[in-house]
Amino acid sequence: SRESAISVARNILETSINDLVTDVETDHSTEIILEFDSERLRNRNCTMEDVISVLESNKKFTQKAVKDNVIITLVEESDSITVNTLLNKIRKTIVKGVPEIARVTLKEENGEWVIQTTGSNLLKVLEVEGIDKFNVRTNNIFEIGIGLGIEAARNSLISELKATLENQGLEVDIRYLMLVADVMCHKGYLQQIGRHGIAGSKDSVLARAAFEITVPTIARAAKEGEIEELKGITENVIVGSQIPIGSGTVDIYMNSASKK
Known part of the structure; x- marks a missing residue:
């Protein structure tokens, strides 16, 4: 159903603390206050408990939630540069989702809901509950080679080359594409055609x-x-x-x- 697809898409979409906060206050010494947007939390299927959970692993500060705010107190008093560096690191902390997946869109095809993403992380996406693991596609050939093997990477390379040429209205015999793919994959790993490869x-x-x-x-x-x-x-x-x-x-x- 569409609701299930939306739920899975939310679990795939990379969500960092920066995506959830509306304002940040700091005294540039010992305290940082993160103000979270409740609507953003709801849209990203996140809770304040999720935020606290990912911050607990950092031993440089303590944290506590007060309504929609998280108050971070540094263990040791620091200068402004150190606090800002730590703040940037906190902003980039991933709360939920798959790393490298910056955007997701839903599309209905032949009665099934398809999730399209900007960014790729094949192995992590396959771990998401609710995904049809036999119908996951990516155009990142290197990820396919690492996760599924060089033969799968070769097949995907041929498919991508064929689709790209056909989209431009060009007809090339598939045997030429197979030859290119074989040359790029024959050593058991992917090589580019350029000077750093073949x-x-x-x-x-x-x-x-x-x-x-x-x-x-x-x-x-x-x-x-x-x-x-x-x-x-x-x-x-x-x-x-x-x-x-x-x-x-x-x-x-x-x-x-x-x-x-």
């Missing part, structure tokens, strides 16, 4: 230099005494040599000696 791990100096940072790559290779063997396609194109592919892999020699 392009940067090539043996050829010129092939690495052809991608993004040319001069630093060549300078580093010269410093380390690397040798360019011109075995690949990219490096042979750069120097204007015959590409070692197809008919270029065969050497033909003509015997010019005349027949007797």
Whole structure:
């Protein structure tokens, strides 16, 4: 039902103390007073007990609730900078929800309620009660790789590439997308195509230099005494040599000696 979906969405949405307070007062020495909005507490499905519970773990201060206020008293008298630093930390303290989930929206599809989020935290979302664990999707490929394995990450990568291209009206044979995904995942972990991943791990100096940072790559290779063997396609194109592919892999020699 819609009510159940709203309840689950509230449990997913990250709620920090900063989302619940309306005003903060401090003497910049020993005391901080947090004024909470009862309507915000109700909308986020939080209570003052939840707030006190998350603050109790900090041993630098004591706290007590007075109606909709929380009075925080520092154990030791501090200066203004220390108090403000502590206040910022308190504001960021998560009271409820899943970290990194900044926003949730509800949408009805085919008679079922779908919760869409801004932000992703796959493993934590799967722990939320009421979630259909077989119908959770994320476009964070790294989270999928860590939580569900490299094969799941590969499948998701193909799906995301296909959806992105189709949204732009482009038709690309899925076998090309599968090839890209295989290259990115074949080592058992995700690699990007760029210089910090696949392009940067090539043996050829010129092939690495052809991608993004040319001069630093060549300078580093010269410093380390690397040798360019011109075995690949990219490096042979750069120097204007015959590409070692197809008919270029065969050497033909003509015997010019005349027949007797």
